[in-house]
Amino acid sequence: xxxxxxxxxSSVEDITVSGLKAVKQCSRVYLEHYxxxxxxxxxxxxxxxxxxxxxxxxxxMVESGCEEIxxxxxxxxxxxxxxxxxFGATTHTDLVLxxxxxxxxxxxxxxxxxxxxxxxxxxxxxxxxQTVSMVFFHETWRPDSWYDKILANRKIGLHTLVLLxxxxxEQSYENMARGRLIYxxxxxxxxxxxxxxxxxxxxxxxxxxxxxxxxxxxxSRLGSPTEAFKAGxxxxxxxxxxxxxxxxxxxxGSQCHELELEYLLDxxxxxxxxxxxxxxxxxxxxxxxxxxxxxxEEEEE
Amino acid sequence: xxxxxxxxxSSVEDITVSGLKAVKQCSRVYLEHYxxxxxxxxxxxxxxxxxxxxxxxxxxMVESGCEEIxxxxxxxxxxxxxxxxxFGATTHTDLVLxxxxxxxxxxxxxxxxxxxxxxxxxxxxxxxxQTVSMVFFHETWRPDSWYDKILANRKIGLHTLVLLxxxxxEQSYENMARGRLIYxxxxxxxxxxxxxxxxxxxxxxxxxxxxxxxxxxxxSRLGSPTEAFKAGxxxxxxxxxxxxxxxxxxxxGSQCHELELEYLLDxxxxxxxxxxxxxxxxxxxxxxxxxxxxxxEEEEE
Numbered sequence: 332x333x334x335x336x337x338x339x340x341s342s343v344e345d346i347t348v349s350g351l352k353a354v355k356q357c358s359r360v361y362l363e364h365y366x367x368x369x370x371x372x373x374x375x376x377x378x379x380x381x382x383x384x385x386x387x388x389x390x391x392m393v394e395s396g397c398e399e400i401x402x403x404x405x406x407x408x409x410x411x412x413x414x415x416x417x418f419g420a421t422t423h424t425d426l427v428l429x430x431x432x433x434x435x436x437x438x439x440x441x442x443x444x445x446x447x448x449x450x451x452x453x454x455x456x457x458x459x460x461q462t463v464s465m466v467f468f469h470e471t472w473r474p475d476s477w478y479d480k481i482l483a484n485r486k487i488g489l490h491t492l493v494l495l496x497x498x499x500x501e502q503s504y505e506n507m508a509r510g511r512l513i514y515x516x517x518x519x520x521x522x523x524x525x526x527x528x529x530x531x532x533x534x535x536x537x538x539x540x541x542x543x544x545x546x547x548x549x550x551s552r553l554g555s556p557t558e559a560f561k562a563g564x565x566x567x568x569x570x571x572x573x574x575x576x577x578x579x580x581x582x583x584g585s586q587c588h589e590l591e592l593e594y595l596l597d598x599x600x601x602x603x604x605x606x607x608x609x610x611x612x613x614x615x616x617x618x619x620x621x622x623x624x625x626x627x628e629e630e631e632e
Numbered sequence: 633x634x635x636x637x638x639x640x641x642s643s644v645e646d647i648t649v650s651g652l653k654a655v656k657q658c659s660r661v662y663l664e665h666y667x668x669x670x671x672x673x674x675x676x677x678x679x680x681x682x683x684x685x686x687x688x689x690x691x692x693m694v695e696s697g698c699e700e701i702x703x704x705x706x707x708x709x710x711x712x713x714x715x716x717x718x719f720g721a722t723t724h725t726d727l728v729l730x731x732x733x734x735x736x737x738x739x740x741x742x743x744x745x746x747x748x749x750x751x752x753x754x755x756x757x758x759x760x761x762q763t764v765s766m767v768f769f770h771e772t773w774r775p776d777s778w779y780d781k782i783l784a785n786r787k788i789g790l791h792t793l794v795l796l797x798x799x800x801x802e803q804s805y806e807n808m809a810r811g812r813l814i815y816x817x818x819x820x821x822x823x824x825x826x827x828x829x830x831x832x833x834x835x836x837x838x839x840x841x842x843x844x845x846x847x848x849x850x851x852s853r854l855g856s857p858t859e860a861f862k863a864g865x866x867x868x869x870x871x872x873x874x875x876x877x878x879x880x881x882x883x884x885g886s887q888c889h890e891l892e893l894e895y896l897l898d899x900x901x902x903x904x905x906x907x908x909x910x911x912x913x914x915x916x917x918x919x920x921x922x923x924x925x926x927x928x929e930e931e932e933e
Contacts (some may be wrong), residue, residue, distance in 0.1 A: 340742060344650035347640060351649060418751025441641060441749040441855050442648070443717055443742030446757050450719025451740055453728075455748050457765075459791055461867070462758050487784045491761055504871055526825050552740050558926070577652070594725050 333401065334410045335417035335428045337442025340554030342371045343380040350440035354381050357410040361388040361400055363423070363501050367414035370555045370577060377412075385412070389500050397429045404435045419444030445553055445579055449492055452548050452560050453594025458586050459492055460484030464554075465525050465580075466496045466519070475532045481582060482540035486616050488586035490549075495520035495578050519576030522549040522561075526569035526580070539615070541565065541582060548581040548595060549573055562598040564608055585613045609632045634702065634731045635711045636718035638743025641855030644893045646680040651741035655682050658711040662689040662701055663726070666800050668715040669818075671856045671878060678713075686713070690801050698730045720745030743840045745889035746854055746880055750793055753849050753861050754895025759887050761785030763793045764828050766881075768819070776833045782883060783841035787917050789887035796879050820877030823862075827870035827881070833843040838918070842866065842883060847909045849882040849896060850874055862898040865909055886914045 334353045339345030346354070355358060362377065364387040369377070378385050388411070392399060400411060417423050417439055430437050452457045461484060463477035477493070484491045498518040506513045530543055543566040551559045551573040561571055568580070587595075587609060599605040635654045640646030648653070655661060664680065666689040670678070679686050689712070694702060701712060718724050718740055720888045731738050751757045762785060764778035778794070785792045799819040831844055844867040852860045852874040862872055869881070888896075888910060900906040 337744065339648060342650060344653070345648050345742075347646050347648050348652060349645035392640060416748050416751065419748055420664065424754050424891065428895065439743030439855075440750070441646075443638065443744060444748050447717050447720055447745050447748040448742040450717065450747075451742070453725050456720065457763050460761055461788075464758075487762075490769055529636045554740075590725065594729065602893070 332408045333426075333437045334408065334440065335354070335405045335418070335423060335427070335437065336410055336440045337416040337444070337566055338412055338414050339442040340415060340445070340448060341552075341556070343369075343376050345369075345442070345554070347440055347442060350442065351381075353408070353438070353440060354383070354410045354412070357383070357408040358403075359407075360385045360410045360412065360464065361392075362386070362412045363393060363414070364442070365389050365390045367395075368499065368577070369414050369498060370552055370575075394425065395424070396436070397426055400426070401433060401435060404430065405433070415444030416442050416446070418441060419446050435451065437606055443554065445494065446492070447580065448554050449550065451558070452550055452581065453555065453597075454490055454548070454581060454583075455590050458488075458588070459535055460487070460489035460584070462492045462494060463511060464494045465520065465528060467498065467520060467524075468528055468531075474529075474531075478532055478536065478540055480491065482499050482538065485540055485582070486618070487584075489584040490587075491582040492583070493523050493580040495522070495580065496579070506630070515561050520578065520580045522551065522573045522580055523571055524571050526571075527564050528613050529565050529582075530569060539609070542612075542615070544608055545612050545615075546583045546587075546605065547582070548598065550579040550581065551575070552577060553579065560595075560598040562595045562605055563600065567600075583609065583612065585616060587613075633709045634705045634726060634727075634736050634758035635709065635736045635741065636738065637711055637713050637730070637741045638717040639670055639713055639715050640743040640751060641669065641716060641746070641867070642853075642857070644670075644671045644677055644854070645742070646670075646742055648743060651743065652682075654709070654739070654741060655711045655713070656686070658659070659704075660708075661686045661711045661713065662693075663687070663713045664694060664715070665690045666694075668798060669800065669878070670715050671853055671876075682872075688851055691824070694724070694727065698727055701727070702734060702736060705731065716745030717743050717747070744836040744855065746795065747793070749855050750851065750880065750882065752854065752859070753851055753882065754890070755791055755849065755884075757883060759789075759791050759885060759889070759892070761788070761792055765795045765797070766798065766821065766829060767797045767820070768821060768825075769829055769832075774829075774833075775870070777834055779837065779841055782903060783839065786841055786885055787888060788885075789917070790885040791888075792883040792885070792920050794826060794881040794883065796823070796826050796881065798815050798878070800865070802864060806868050808863040821879065822877070823852065823874045823879045823881055824872055825878070827866050827872075830866050830883075831870060843913075843916070845909055846913050846916075847884045847888075847906065849884070849899065851880040851882065854875070854880065861896075863906055864901065865895045868901075871878050884910065886915065888914075
């Protein structure tokens with residue numbers, strides 16, 4: 332049996348009771364280790380908590396070498412641990428498809444992921460549109476396909492969750508070119524860097540998906556003991572030091588309800604200013620005023 | 633301290649290890665009992681598992697009588713249990729706001745909810761638009777505000793998660809009028825009933841958000857041992873018996889990727905027909921072909 336086990340967001344104890352039982356009966360345990368990290372738990376702490384050794388699975392192992400993970404899973408139990416939920420921000424449907432092809436039964440243990448726990452900031456999950464990813468800009472590579480998605484969400488009044496890039500076990504171009512297996516230290520995009528990239532791309536565009544004054548919520552270390560929320564405009568959050576990773580950002584949509592707003596006010600430096608920013612931002616993408624057309628048939632009468 | 637504890641989707645053991653620890657140290661435990669149910673656990677089983685008595689909290693108690701729940705939470709620990717995540721489909725921000733007003737510290741234990749666990753059907757959470765709720769139609773009350781939301785999602789190619797109505801502890805009009813505290817048996821909307829309501833409203837509309845041939849995924853008992861997925865058109869699923877509750881439905885968007893489609897094919901009665909239905913549905917809301925406008929300045933030259 333292959334167990335896909337969501338670990339939740341922060342500590343070793345955020346696993347479910349049922350998930351923990353499954354892990355404890357496995358002969359091999361892998362931890363997906365390239366799309367997210369468990370904020371308050373090291374590999375050693377996980378191993379102690381499970382009473383088992385845990386193998387870190389990098390992108391190569393999962394994407395090209397499912398074989399290693401699935402080996403013998405017909406006759407013994409193997410666990411594949413995923414931070415958050417196994418079908419959260421990064422889905423592992425490929426691994427499941429391969430297991431199915433080999434007639435290996437699969438059981439999933441769901442858990443919280445950023446995709447639903449984000450509701451803790453007080454915004455309703457119902458009012459979110461599509462989620463986007465923000466990757467680190469490089470000298471020559473500054474992808475902005477997320478821009479049109481934010482625009483589409485904002486046009487219909489919806490909030491946008493922006494997931495920020497994580498680089499774990501990344502090689503420098505030089506080391507990659509020379510075939511040296513030397514990895515760079517992990518990098519996690521900060522809220523301020525994300526906001527700077529938002530502002531940079533905004534400047535280039537003619538149709539405005541947002542402005543520097545668009546209200547946002549900065550979310551840091553969601554689900555951990557040091558979780559923090561900060562509400563402010565993109566411009567303000569470009570100068571906000573959110574501390575340790577992981578960070579996410581929510582760009583508000585104009586459908587922001589009064590109860591949502593009330594909740595956010597606790598996270599503002601200046602409540603009155605934030606209220607004004609929200610009111611001003613609501614004017615963007617406002618539907619055209621409805622013109623009551625005269626009925627041509629009535630005119631004829 | 634007020635603990636908001638997500639219970640996950642199905643069994644008593646779907647609570648997190650950290651959440652369970654918190655519940656065990658509480659002097660009072662309430663279970664939110666009007667927006668969802670834990671599919672494979674009774675109140676008695678929860679009480680045995682926690683070693684505590686659990687009070688069922690209905691809508692009246694939560695919405696009008698937070699007092700009862702928050703009483704003494706300054707000096708003792710009180711748990712408020714929510715099926716799924718405390719900020720999932722139904723948020724309990726109001727309870728948190730009231731606790732804050734009374735200077736009662738709040739701690740949240742997140743868990744899986746339908747809003748993220750739905751990824752188990754193979755569709756990417758990134759490709760979902762706003763979630764909608766489908767309520768039971770009555771003789772005189774057939775609300776369809778969800779229609780425009782599905783339309784907005786489908787116009788930009790996104791999937792729509794449809795959450796189906798649950799009626800727990802509902803009074804008949806007669807009993808309500810006469811002030812008799814007699815409650816109807818619980819009712820859970822089925823996938824077939826949801827599809828019938830979709831078809832009924834579709835018939836009335838001139839701008840089509842979907843057609844009877846639009847592909848969907850029926851999701852039943854998500855996260856439980858009898859979880860099931862069925863892919864088919866709205867018309868087909870209107871005749872599908874999905875068995876015991878809880879049910880949800882996903883209406884596909886045209887952005888359905890090949891890997892998503894491959895995963896869904898396992899849930900079809902007729903794979904070739906479903907592929908054709910998806911291909912046909914992709915023609916709806918297709919962007920207009922791009923006309924390259926001649927540059928007027930160039931013409932002038």
